[in-house]
Amino acid sequence: MLALTKKTGYALVAMSHLSRLDRGSLASAREIADLFDVPTSLLMNVLKQLASVGYVESVRGARGGYRMAVDPENVSLADLVGVLEGPVRLAECVTEVAGDDTECTCQVMANCPVADPLHRAQRKLKDFLASVTLGEIVKPAPAPTENKG
Amino acid sequence: MLALTKKTGYALVAMSHLSRLDRGSLASAREIADLFDVPTSLLMNVLKQLASVGYVESVRGARGGYRMAVDPENVSLADLVGVLEGPVRLAECVTEVAGDDTECTCQVMANCPVADPLHRAQRKLKDFLASVTLGEIVKPAPAPTENKG
């Protein structure tokens, strides 16, 4: 339905919380889940997934928890979506636009009249998602001067 | 998974085909479905939905069919998605950003730290989808001078 999944939403909230902690501080999944009223097990799953790709670091055992492993500025919405939801694709056939080469399987339609335009739109969507960094999400408010409307 | 549904894809193909016909010419659902190898019943459903909102016009009876009822330039991806898939929303709580008022139900999370930024991102996504018009999709190739990369 052209919407982010809840997993991505949970990841945004969790990473935003972790980003605001002091460098090196830990926060347990339970703590974060309790703070934002999200299911603990769900958040654990999401955090595990984030840890597996290196976005957050996990410390096991009592007094353990999670902490940021990368700078929020280096994580974009496109990255998160790619990790948690799979590759972004506008249409069924447009599998992924990676760099210059377009891994496309447009054989699903005989003479698809919208293949090329969709690829361009796909590229633009990917570009948009990549432009939204976690750093912007973490900031509580945008600078008033940036109020481009 | 942040992807358009097949219905939207079929709609794009069908409307693109209709747009290329002569003004007033009709094309039956069966004809279009046969042309692009899509299920006839599916395409009929999509076309009916498009007709119900006035994007295409239907002519019943033998020798009937569908034809464009609006200028392709006036139909954006955001419009199509809104009709066929429901409102665009980045997050669960961000229901819809319509004009100035943001119909938002952000009570799902206690102290959501990403509410405001997500709303801004949502606005940008909507703006992007609105910027992609059916007119651009219909064109077989972008003007070489527009090759912005």
Add this chain to the structure above:
DNA sequence: TGAAACCGTACCATAAGAGTGCTATATATG
């Protein structure tokens, strides 16, 4: 009258998403 084509709706099947549970492992604490 009959065929062609749209109309409307209801129905089913599969897939994806959302959520839960359990066991194992690692660490701090007593």
Add this chain to the structure above:
DNA sequence: CATATATAGCACTCTTATGGTACGGTTTCA
């Protein structure tokens, strides 16, 4: 060592959305 805490990993269920199909009805033309 025993225990509580907390992550790791897996598998499982449940709900919803999507994709796809079917059937009967209505309108129009030959």
